[in-house]
Amino acid sequence: xxxxxxxxxxxxxxxxxxxxxxxxxxxxxxxxxxxxxxxxxxxxxxxxxxxxxxxxxxxxxxxxxxxxxxxxxxxxxxxxxxxxxxxxxxxxxxxxxxxxxxxxxxxxxxxxxxxxxxxxxxxxxxxxxxxxxxxxxxxxxxxxxxxxxxxxxxxxxxxxxxxxxxxxxxxxxxxxxxxxxxxxxxxxxxxxxxxxxxxxxxxxxxxxxxxxxxxxxxxxxxxxxxxxxxxxxxxxxxxxxxxxxxxxxxxxxxxxxxxxxxxxxxxxxxxxxxxxxxxxxxxxxxxxxxxxxxxxxxxxxxxxxxxxxxxxxxxxxxxxxxxxxxxxxxxxxxxxxxx
Amino acid sequence: xxxxxxxxxxxxxxxxxxxxxxxxxxxxxxxxxxxxxxxxxxxxxxxxxxxxxxxxxxxxxxxxxxxxxxxxxxxxxxxxxxxxxxxxxxxxxxxxxxxxxxxxxxxxxxxxxxxxxxxxxxxxxxxxxxxxxxxxxxxxxxxxxxxxxxxxxxxxxxxxxxxxxxxxxxxxxxxxxxxxxxxxxxxxxxxxxxxxxxxxxxxxxxxxxxxxxxxxxxxxxxxxxxxxxxxxxxxxxxxxxxxxxxxxxxxxxxxxxxxxxxxxxxxxxxxxxxxxxxxxxxxxxxxxxxxxxxxxxxxxxxxxxxxxxxxxxxxxxxxxxxxxxxxxxxxxxxxxxxxxxxxxxxxxxxxxxxxxxxxxxxxxxxxxxxxxxxxxxxxxxxxxxxxxxxxxxxxxxxxxxxxxxxxxxxxxxxxxxxxxxxxxxxxxxxxxxxxxxxxxxxxxxxxxxxxxxxxxxxxxxxxxxxxxxxxxxxxxxxxxxxxxxxxxxxxxxxxxxxxxxxxxxxxxxxxxxxxxxxxxxxxxxxxxx
Numbered sequence: 079x080x081x082x083x084x085x086x087x088x089x090x091x092x093x094x095x096x097x098x099x100x101x102x103x104x105x106x107x108x109x110x111x112x113x114x115x116x117x118x119x120x121x122x123x124x125x126x127x128x129x130x131x132x133x134x135x136x137x138x139x140x141x142x143x144x145x146x147x148x149x150x151x152x153x154x155x156x157x158x159x160x161x162x163x164x165x166x167x168x169x170x171x172x173x174x175x176x177x178x179x180x181x182x183x184x185x186x187x188x189x190x191x192x193x194x195x196x197x198x199x200x201x202x203x204x205x206x207x208x209x210x211x212x213x214x215x216x217x218x219x220x221x222x223x224x225x226x227x228x229x230x231x232x233x234x235x236x237x238x239x240x241x242x243x244x245x246x247x248x249x250x251x252x253x254x255x256x257x258x259x260x261x262x263x264x265x266x267x268x269x270x271x272x273x274x275x276x277x278x279x280x281x282x283x284x285x286x287x288x289x290x291x292x293x294x295x296x297x298x299x300x301x302x303x304x305x306x307x308x309x310x311x312x313x314x315x316x317x318x319x320x321x322x323x324x325x326x327x328x329x330x331x332x333x334x335x336x337x338x339x340x341x342x343x344x345x346x347x348x349x350x351x352x353x354x355x356x357x358x359x360x361x362x363x364x365x366x367x368x369x370x371x372x373x374x375x376x377x378x379x380x381x382x383x384x385x386x387x388x389x390x391x392x393x394x395x396x397x398x399x400x401x402x403x404x405x406x407x408x409x410x411x412x413x414x415x416x417x
Numbered sequence: 418x419x420x421x422x423x424x425x426x427x428x429x430x431x432x433x434x435x436x437x438x439x440x441x442x443x444x445x446x447x448x449x450x451x452x453x454x455x456x457x458x459x460x461x462x463x464x465x466x467x468x469x470x471x472x473x474x475x476x477x478x479x480x481x482x483x484x485x486x487x488x489x490x491x492x493x494x495x496x497x498x499x500x501x502x503x504x505x506x507x508x509x510x511x512x513x514x515x516x517x518x519x520x521x522x523x524x525x526x527x528x529x530x531x532x533x534x535x536x537x538x539x540x541x542x543x544x545x546x547x548x549x550x551x552x553x554x555x556x557x558x559x560x561x562x563x564x565x566x567x568x569x570x571x572x573x574x575x576x577x578x579x580x581x582x583x584x585x586x587x588x589x590x591x592x593x594x595x596x597x598x599x600x601x602x603x604x605x606x607x608x609x610x611x612x613x614x615x616x617x618x619x620x621x622x623x624x625x626x627x628x629x630x631x632x633x634x635x636x637x638x639x640x641x642x643x644x645x646x647x648x649x650x651x652x653x654x655x656x657x658x659x660x661x662x663x664x665x666x667x668x669x670x671x672x673x674x675x676x677x678x679x680x681x682x683x684x685x686x687x688x689x690x691x692x693x694x695x696x697x698x699x700x701x702x703x704x705x706x707x708x709x710x711x712x713x714x715x716x717x718x719x720x721x722x723x724x725x726x727x728x729x730x731x732x733x734x735x736x737x738x739x740x741x742x743x744x745x746x747x748x749x750x751x752x753x754x755x756x757x758x759x760x761x762x763x764x765x766x767x768x769x770x771x772x773x774x775x776x777x778x779x780x781x782x783x784x785x786x787x788x789x790x791x792x793x794x795x796x797x798x799x800x801x802x803x804x805x806x807x808x809x810x811x812x813x814x815x816x817x818x819x820x821x822x823x824x825x826x827x828x829x830x831x832x833x834x835x836x837x838x839x840x841x842x843x844x845x846x847x848x849x850x851x852x853x854x855x856x857x858x859x860x861x862x863x864x865x866x867x868x869x870x871x872x873x874x875x876x877x878x879x880x881x882x883x884x885x886x887x888x889x890x891x892x893x894x895x896x897x898x899x900x901x902x903x904x905x906x907x908x909x910x911x912x913x914x915x916x917x918x919x920x921x922x923x924x925x926x927x928x929x930x931x932x933x934x935x936x937x938x939x940x941x942x943x944x945x946x
Contacts (some may be wrong), residue, residue, distance in 0.1 A: 146652065154807060154811050278637055308921065309737065309738065417642075
């Protein structure tokens with residue numbers, strides 16, 4: 079019994095070690111553009127297919143978490159193969175910009191988007207926006223609050239779900255610090271901690287509201303549409319409520335794109351064309367219809383019913399990609415004991 | 418006389434004259450043969466690569482900054498949480514692993530062979546899937562309880578597999594002697610069997626401990642703040658690699674301390690049989706009235722660890738609309754996963770072999786250092802190891818970057834201890850005297866390794882390879898960063914689908930992951946000696 083086992087193990091090991099070499103043989107034509115995407119393949123995959131058609135070259139995409147990919151790009155430095163970085167949030171783009179890894183974008187591309195939704199150094203631009211909303215369970219909440227200041231009141235004790243490690247939640251806290259000052263924000267955070275239940279991410283908050291585990295949840299609007307797509311609106315109890323204009327809780331966050339330094343001239347040319355494509359009416363319409371986000375390029379508006387007009391939302395008074403203020407926010411959240 | 422494994426002249430010739438010569442063959446200070454030493458050092462060098470990276474990143478802004486990060490009050494809090502969780506999970510895994518191993522290997526448990534396959538399956542359940550399913554059923558579990566529960570349920574096979582392998586290879590004669598001298602079954606188990614299992618159980622426990630330290634999936638969903646969660650916060654919330662590296666360095670120190678502690682528990686006893694002839698398989702112990710409770714125990718563990726997640730996957734499929742999966746993609750992804758994991762397991766097992774043999778046969782400081790080095794990367798979060806390999810590959814091995822061989826190397830760095838611990842425990846149970854004989858008959862050290870040591874240790878080495886195979890299959894963070902662009906494994910597909918909230922579409926991939934893990938378990942069950 080022992081001999082054959084040892085022998086078959088050796089054979090297996092040899093086969094296993096050789097197989098990767100064989101797999102490497104049949105390579106495709108080289109890609110004209112390599113994209114690192116922190117946005118999920120399910121969200122942007124078919125848009126990338128259209129991009130490939132429009133550029134008339136093979137586009138290779140590496141999917142991952144935005145923060146992880148930005149760390150990878152920083153380690154790769156000039157040796158990176160990537161020409162473009164699609165990020166789920168502004169922070170990851172800000173990290174690359176701060177280390178000088180992003181190439182300046184053409185002015186024509188930048189000007190399509192309001193200054194509030196693009197990098198201060200002109201090296202990244204927002205593509206689509208999502209807004210912070212209050213999710214609620216209609217059986218438990220007759221009239222959902224219009225302001226985040228409501229949710230720290232005693233009547234909501236133990237009834238508010240939130241996701242303190244989520245990037246959008248943290249930018250919202252940063253926005254609140256700018257709008258209302260550090261002291262007021264700290265007090266509010268303490269109130270939320272006393273009243274609320276923390277969850278790992280927005281989807282978990284959404285599901286907790288849906289199941290009635292909590293009555294209210296602080297989330298991004300488009301997760302609700304994701305839940306509707308997965309379960310059907312009739313199967314869902316949870317509903318979302320948009321906050322009053324200029325309430326700090328209704329902050330807009332962006333997903334955006336930046337071009338990487340270190341790409342060769344040919345890839346850079348494709349990358350510039352890709353940015354133009356992503357800001358084109360066709361792509362912006364895609365974000366509006368498929369991901370239910372707000373298109374950020376001028377001239378395109380969302381037709382999704384129930385979505386309030388973009389102009390009525392709270393515009394961030396902060397540079398969304400600025401990391402030092404994010405760090406202060408993180409320190410405050412740690413201080414309060416939330417993360 | 419000549420040393421069995423090395424060919425060097427032994428510096429303690431008197432040892433041959435003592436009756437314990439066969440047992441105390443493992444002597445201090447002797448140098449292993451270059452045949453073992455060179456590949457073992459290569460393996461250790463690969464394993465300590467991430468440390469070089471950590472040093473570069475942690476000290477990037479000067480030692481004072483790194484110290485500020487480490488000296489923070491929060492670090493102590495996270496450390497306390499991590500250590501408490503580790504202790505609880507290791508204890509739970511020892512109880513589950515040893516009891517199940519004894520029941521399936523040594524008793525007349527009905528369907529023992531099937532049970533021995535089933536109880537290894539939990540290893541294939543990614544910790545975040547387990548945590549997610551438990552949370553959706555019982556939200557109140559969040560925190561320490563839920564983290565400890567899910568981590569115990571997914572990692573007890575780390576203890577079960579080596580202990581079961583050890584039980585199969587333990588000579589029942591000693592237990593029979595104990596019984597004939599008047600000890601009861603329980604006393605015999607506690608005083609004769611259990612001590613022989615100690616190396617296997619301690620090795621498994623160490624792996625569990627390091628796994629718990631490095632886990633992010635379960636603790637993040639369960640919202641329990643551990644050290645690794647702190648490291649991820651540094652990457653994810655402040656996009657800063659320096660604090661992450663400083664904190665990771667602390668994890669490495671904890672690993673060294675844990676490995677040293679485990680070495681201390683090993684004691685000095687030998688565990689190989691010294692008599693003539695070969696050991697018989699043990700007579701299965703009748704369970705009598707305990708048959709039903711024993712079945713219930715096995716059933717309950719399997720139901721909680723595998724049945725429950727699988728049932729939840731079924732529920733996702735039933736209620737979700739996103740179940741538009743296509744069998745072709747699933748088959749392709751499964752094949753890719755199997756190939757990649759097999760390559761990872763093969764390389765890891767090969768590298769672990771010399772490390773495990775040296776760790777079993779030599780006690781010198783050098784041997785200990787070598788073993789500790791092999792463990793270096795194991796408590797580090799996958800993302801940190803992946804970034805370290807990005808760092809080195811981009812600079813020194815550009816053609817390999819984002820190619821399969823580099824990913825396979827990452828698996829080896831991450832999981833070297835998994836295979837090394839299994840090898841060590843197996844070699845410990847092989848009588849060194851057989852190696853002596855082979856050497857004295859003129860076999861070279863390499864031939865001894867090939868014809869004596871490895872075949873004797875084969876079941877344990879195979880268990881280690883199977884274990885490595887399964888953990889490679891579900892590895893996520895390093896796979897995401899290092900895979901060839903466009904390649905998908907079951908774990909990355911699962912990540913994509915759940916990330917978009919498409920749980921129904923995710924279910925087939927998760928189920929495939931768990932079911933494919935049954936393959937190595939089944940093969941091992943068939944090859945039982």
